[in-house]
Amino acid sequence: MAASSVQEHLPPSLDATSHPPPLFDGTTRLYISYSCPFAQRTWITRNYKGLQEKIKLVPINLQNRPAWYKEKVYPENKVPSLEHNGKVIGESLDLIKYIDSNFEGPSLAPNDPAKKEFGQELIAYTDTFNKTVFTSFKGDPVKEAGPAFDHLEKALHKFDDGPFFLGQFSGVDIAYIPFVERFQVFLSDAWKYDITAGRPKLAKWIEEVNKIDAYKPTKTDPKELVEFYKARFSGQQ
Template sequence: MATGSWKEVLSPALTSTSDPPPIFDGTTRLYISYSCPYAQRVWITRNCKVPSMEHDNEVKGESLDLVKYIDSNFDGPSLFPDVDIMYAPFIERFQPALLDVRKYDITDGRPNLAAWIEEMNKIEAYNQTRRDSKEMLKPARNAFWLISEVCCCHEV
């Protein structure tokens, strides 16, 4: 896998009022939501290889299809067999959420999982796509607060 110590400058998010970028102008673009774990898998793969989501006048859209497409159309070692890319975005979200909300550490008694997380955190292509766990937890905390407020019984 390609590694390096560069920091990607993220484009501002497009909104419903944004001018759309030109399509099929020869520019390679990756259209993603920075907070989506499915998009993050493609972003990790893209960081390990040549980016290409718009290629040969085609736009690919499903994350696993994009990973397969990148592997089959660009030079470099195959990344699809590395299921790490497929699981990392979800573990990245579940581990802090379960620890914060349920006080449950998924790595307790699972040394292989703890080692896997540690090794994944050493891969620069993955680190470029990671989000701050505190930022990821804000919506979950708000949702749990709302649910607890709605579901609580108060004596009058």
Template sequence: MTEEVKLFGTWLSVFNRRIEVALKLKGVQFEYIEENLSNKSPALLKYNPVHKKIPVLVHNGKPVAESLVILEYIDETWKHNPILPTDPYEKAMARFWAKYIDDKLWPALTKVWVSKGEEQKGVIDEIQKQLKTLESELKEKKFFGGESLGFVDIAANVIVWLVVAQEALGMEILTEEKFPVLHGWHQRLVDDAVFKECMPPRDRQLSFVKVRFGSSTPSK
């Protein structure tokens, strides 16, 4: 039976990138459908009527929404090259840290670019506190998942977006001096062949951030 796999997403979305990376790690062939979120397609609204958001994975006509849920679905459907640990405790911890990234780090990242002055400094302090927590979890490991990309590494690709955004806006949040462990992890992630294949052109990302958030006041 021929499998039909479709992914609805947008080029800039870090959540969409999670799914692309996972599918490519698994060697799963898929059709990518670029969405215009200001004019959502009838197909997207059909497949994700609850949240009406991307990403949405459609496997043999059945839709799955929410990026962390989709990642687990991919891992359970295509068993080879697992991205989640098999040990129940380690699997629970991977889920914990991925949720930490989505619940704590990502909201602060989306807020820092549109805040100013003292409020922005407070948000930066909060982000750096969260980055220190993640750095403590990473310790001396090559990746959060060990020797190769895993569930938490894929979820943590939001940090790649942070590095691009801070460069575009002249800010210093995650630097090698302050976060040597995370900085090394970030470099290994962006150098990974599969991850690199899924990344949009850097100049396009930089240009987008400058246009969208360029009025923010740089803070150090």
């Protein structure tokens, strides 16, 4: 299992009044927001590989972000981004791969060619999955988001050597869990829709991911999630 049961003191988020860290001083920094699902992907990756000492977390307040972040760190002005070896790279799916390939720790990529290929297909589907479910919040999620969750249920039947998408835990699980976590909470609260009903593999997958130490500290408070999505999608039900 991963070297990830390190109890970590989480730093406070930096906002417009905060000074920048000593940028490009050789420290590897992962810029995240505690509430952002894209950033959560990279945070889980770092934890799973046991890199809490090697990659410093720098949380940014996205509602009141510091000007220096855009000017000096990442012109895209979004999270996540990784400051490593004098350069900054972004995009969460790229960063899962980058952290996995460039740092020590348990691998998140399978060696088996069939798993590799299926993993790529599932990664390619993440944007469609997220878009389908988010769009359904404006209509009828049970009807419109159902097929997207069915797609995951079907995918979880492909390999039977473990409860995860590629059997064993991988970058594919990391790509999906931040979004599934949010969708499950919000759909249950706002629509009384249980995404695991009639989807035993999905239910088991969520249960097993929840046991992973690397994931636990990255989870968002469900109440906060519901409030955030209600504010964002209010009047659209």
